Amino acid sequence: MSLQKFQKTGRFRKRLQQAAAVQFALLALFLGAVIVISTGMGYIQLPPATVIKIVFAKLSGQSNLLEGLDSIFPVVVMDVRLPRILSAAIVGAGLAISGVVFQGILLNPLADPYTLGVSAGAAFGASLAILFNIGMMGSYSVPLFAFIGAVVTLLFVVYLSSSSGGLSSNNLILSGIIVAAILSAGISFLKYVADEQVAVIIFWLMGSFGSKTWNDVGITFLFILIGFLAFMFFARDMNLLSLGHRTASSLGVDTRKTTIFLLVTASLVAAICVSVSGIIGFVGLLVPHMMRLLTGPDNRRLIPMSLLAGAILLLTADTITRAVLPSEIPIGVLTALIGGPFFCYIFRKQQRTRKIL
Amino acid sequence: MPFELNGVSFSYSEKAVIDDISMSFAPGRFCGIIGPNGCGKTTLLDLLAKHRQPTSGRIAYNGKDLGSYSIKELSKEIALVPQNFYINFPFTVKEVVMMGRYPHIPRFSSPSAEDINIVRDIMEKTGVNDYTDRFITQLSGGERQRVVFARALVQDARVLILDEATSNLDINHSISLLNISAKRMKRQDRTIISVMQDINLAAVYCDDLVFMSKGRIAVHGATKDVLNSETIRRVFNIDSKVYAESYSDSLQVVFKK
Numbered sequence: 001m002s003l004q005k006f007q008k009t010g011r012f013r014k015r016l017q018q019a020a021a022v023q024f025a026l027l028a029l030f031l032g033a034v035i036v037i038s039t040g041m042g043y044i045q046l047p048p049a050t051v052i053k054i055v056f057a058k059l060s061g062q063s064n065l066l067e068g069l070d071s072i073f074p075v076v077v078m079d080v081r082l083p084r085i086l087s088a089a090i091v092g093a094g095l096a097i098s099g100v101v102f103q104g105i106l107l108n109p110l111a112d113p114y115t116l117g118v119s120a121g122a123a124f125g126a127s128l129a130i131l132f133n134i135g136m137m138g139s140y141s142v143p144l145f146a147f148i149g150a151v152v153t154l155l156f157v158v159y160l161s162s163s164s165g166g167l168s169s170n171n172l173i174l175s176g177i178i179v180a181a182i183l184s185a186g187i188s189f190l191k192y193v194a195d196e197q198v199a200v201i202i203f204w205l206m207g208s209f210g211s212k213t214w215n216d217v218g219i220t221f222l223f224i225l226i227g228f229l230a231f232m233f234f235a236r237d238m239n240l241l242s243l244g245h246r247t248a249s250s251l252g253v254d255t256r257k258t259t260i261f262l263l264v265t266a267s268l269v270a271a272i273c274v275s276v277s278g279i280i281g282f283v284g285l286l287v288p289h290m291m292r293l294l295t296g297p298d299n300r301r302l303i304p305m306s307l308l309a310g311a312i313l314l315l316t317a318d319t320i321t322r323a324v325l326p327s328e329i330p331i332g333v334l335t336a337l338i339g340g341p342f343f344c345y346i347f348r349k350q351q352r353t354r355k356i357l
Numbered sequence: 358m359p360f361e362l363n364g365v366s367f368s369y370s371e372k373a374v375i376d377d378i379s380m381s382f383a384p385g386r387f388c389g390i391i392g393p394n395g396c397g398k399t400t401l402l403d404l405l406a407k408h409r410q411p412t413s414g415r416i417a418y419n420g421k422d423l424g425s426y427s428i429k430e431l432s433k434e435i436a437l438v439p440q441n442f443y444i445n446f447p448f449t450v451k452e453v454v455m456m457g458r459y460p461h462i463p464r465f466s467s468p469s470a471e472d473i474n475i476v477r478d479i480m481e482k483t484g485v486n487d488y489t490d491r492f493i494t495q496l497s498g499g500e501r502q503r504v505v506f507a508r509a510l511v512q513d514a515r516v517l518i519l520d521e522a523t524s525n526l527d528i529n530h531s532i533s534l535l536n537i538s539a540k541r542m543k544r545q546d547r548t549i550i551s552v553m554q555d556i557n558l559a560a561v562y563c564d565d566l567v568f569m570s571k572g573r574i575a576v577h578g579a580t581k582d583v584l585n586s587e588t589i590r591r592v593f594n595i596d597s598k599v600y601a602e603s604y605s606d607s608l609q610v611v612f613k614k
Binding site: 236243250252253297298 | 448452
């Protein structure tokens with residue numbers, strides 16, 4: 001049977017679906033492995049088998065399994081490392097899937113979760129909270145203010161760019177840039193008047209997963225799970241939106257409602273990520289690009305794959321700064337230093353092969 | 358009657374683009390819409406496809422107000438081939454054609470054997486199957502337009518709306534795509550509403566012609582009744598000669614420099 005004939009058959013189709021499922025399963029397995037290995041790494045080195053044993057013992061409540069182990073190990077694994085590691089993985093996943101959505105909705109492969117000014121809004125909110133030492137919510141004050149800042153910015157950008165004809169992607173991007181520029185001037189001013197707290201502000205902005213708790217893990221997981229389910233529900237409509245709004249509408253998509261819903265949801269996912277970890281760039285830009293090379297642009301495959309790949313990438317980066325480098329550097333700096341040049345590389349390569357992502 | 362328009366107007370802010378149009382489109386007919394640039398042809402199509410809502414007046418589809426249909430329901434009734442088509446993402450040709458079946462496939466289901474058959478059949482007929490697995494981003498404008506046409510045909514809708522759908526195709530592909538569409542329309546008593554630039558091509562295919570000018574209907578009727586030099590003069594403000602041509606069995610228009 002010739003290749004062309006083979007491709008016409010249903011079997012080829014099935015193979016493709018199976019291939020997608022296999023890719024997903026492999027990537028999920030890989031994520032699991034990275035989590036276990038990363039948990040073993042650090043000042044106290046633990047072999048993967050010990051990590052698995054501790055987690056299993058804690059989850060099933062069989063504390064007799066822990067006999068013979070140093071009593072500090074379960075504390076290191078369960079209370080110190082796992083919350084941080086899971087936070088990093090979840091935030092990476094969230095940034096990656098919201099990146100997919102932004103690129104798909106704005107029809108712009110260079111859009112990222114921060115395109116609508118979400119990061120600038122979050123940074124401004126966090127800076128305010130730090131500067132005025134607002135502590136009414138304890139350790140949640142700064143994340144809460146960051147989240148509020150992000151949401152208010154988002155609403156303003158959507159208001160600024162909406163017209164009677166709906167939301168055009170150029171308007172959205174332009175409004176995002178303008179608002180972000182104003183806010184960064186505001187942040188500079190806050191830093192200028194901040195005196196002693198300026199270091200705190202700067203460190204928050206560069207991002208960190210240090211001192212995360214199980215509560216952080218729970219909240220982020222919940223929000224990003226909801227976001228993921230919403231994105232999967234609209235994945236097929238997003239495919240149609242990439243054909244342009246007139247065509248999508250003729251194929252049964254309520255373009256205005258769908259666009260606004262997805263943009264707001266994706267921004268909320270990004271806002272949650274920022275408020276948990278500070279501003280971490282390039283994950284939301286890079287992961288969708290890399291995964292599109294692997295799965296093609298169909299969002300029904302792209303979103304789940306990006307979810308896993310984003311988790312793996314950010315967790316790896318966080319593990320490098322936590323356990324490999326001699327001293328910890330801010331995660332936002334690390335992702336930009338690795339992600340930026342890597343993005344330049346694949347961008348350049350695409351220009352040469354003229355393959356448009 | 359698929360469409361009945363009653364006093365329909367549409368305006369962007371103050372400027373009226375469609376000005377008090379009342380008319381109807383009949384089933385089983387190929388209707389051409391002709392008029393100078395900026396006379397509101399595309400806006401009229403947008404109103405029919407419910408992509409825009411009229412500022413005033415009423416559009417009925419199959420006797421029911423167009424507004425009462427959901428966008429989902431309409432996607433099974435009306436297919437659209439737009440004029441310009443850009444896509445930024447490297448979907449394969451086959452994936453894009455399959456998107457025309459989405460209105461018939463539940464959100465989380467895979468395409469059925471029937472969907473796959475329809476797609477294969479149309480891709481063969483439209484000649485798109487020469488590049489089934491190529492990326493849509495790598496095709497030429499004309500090739501891409503054929504893919505978009507195929508995508509609208511697999512949608513299998515009762516009304517096919519063409520917005521200058523053949524204007525960047527060579528004559529071979531224009532004729533073959535129009536033939537496929539016209540044949541399916543006659544066989545199943547469907548409606549084609551097409552904005553066309555080429556009056557002579559319109560004269561060959563269209564049963565009815567609508568001449569538009571400044572947001573209004575200048576002339577509307579069966580092609581043989583309304584296509585004459587008087588109409589052309591009124592709408593385009595140029596001199597022409599219209600004559601019966603036996604090879605194409607249609608009226609044809611010629612111009613003088």
